[in-house]
Amino acid sequence: MSTDLGTAEGTESRELVRFVTQQTRFAPINNILQHPEKLPSMYELKELNPRVSDATAYKHIQKLIDAGVVKEVALDGNQRRQGYPWKFYGLSEEGRELLAEHNLLAAEEPLQQIYDTLSDKPEKMVKYENAPRPNKNEHPNRK
Numbered sequence: 262m263s264t265d266l267g268t269a270e271g272t273e274s275r276e277l278v279r280f281v282t283q284q285t286r287f288a289p290i291n292n293i294l295q296h297p298e299k300l301p302s303m304y305e306l307k308e309l310n311p312r313v314s315d316a317t318a319y320k321h322i323q324k325l326i327d328a329g330v331v332k333e334v335a336l337d338g339n340q341r342r343q344g345y346p347w348k349f350y351g352l353s354e355e356g357r358e359l360l361a362e363h364n365l366l367a368a369e370e371p372l373q374q375i376y377d378t379l380s381d382k383p384e385k386m387v388k389y390e391n392a393p394r395p396n397k398n399e400h401p402n403r404k
Contacts, residue, residue: 278363281330281356285313286321290360293331293352295372300334300394302346308386322350330356334395345392 281287292301292309301309307318325331332353341347352360360366382390 274359274362277328277330277359278365280328281325281359282365285317286325288313289318289322289325289350290330290352290356291368291372293350294366294369295376297373297376297390298349298394300349300351302349302389302392304346305386305389306350308383325356326350329353330359332356336393336395340393340395342393346389349394 281290288310289306292306293299296305303319303322306322307313307315310318313321322331326333330353331350334349334351336347357366
């Protein structure tokens with residue numbers, strides 16, 4: 262019986278990898294990995310994917326959340342600042358494990374280097390990059 266379970270888990274894992282690596286879902290995962298804080302706001306995700314509509318970007322982030330790969334992290338009310346985002350998106354512990362298990366984290370460092378070279382970021386994006394974020398205890402997958 263454990264063989265059947267192992268096969269079922271293996272099939273589920275492969276299906277989840279296929280789901281995650283579909284381009285419109287893998288792009289925001291890459292954006293999370295390359296973000297300096299590993300917690301971009303929805304605005305930052307949309308700016309990094311200008312060819313994707315706002316509705317599509319949100320829909321795919323929600324699908325990744327529903328699959329347990331990404332989690333939404335929000336600032337407490339007393340930490341929120343007017344004019345700054347308060348919801349952020351990062352890999353869940355399970356999501357990071359899945360990506361590591363399937364060697365999908367290998368590009369993390371080069372992605373960060375590419376992100377660091379972006380010089381034509383809109384002023385609002387730079388402002389949002391510097392927005393307060395939940396501390397590392399609240400989101401342990403940040404580096």
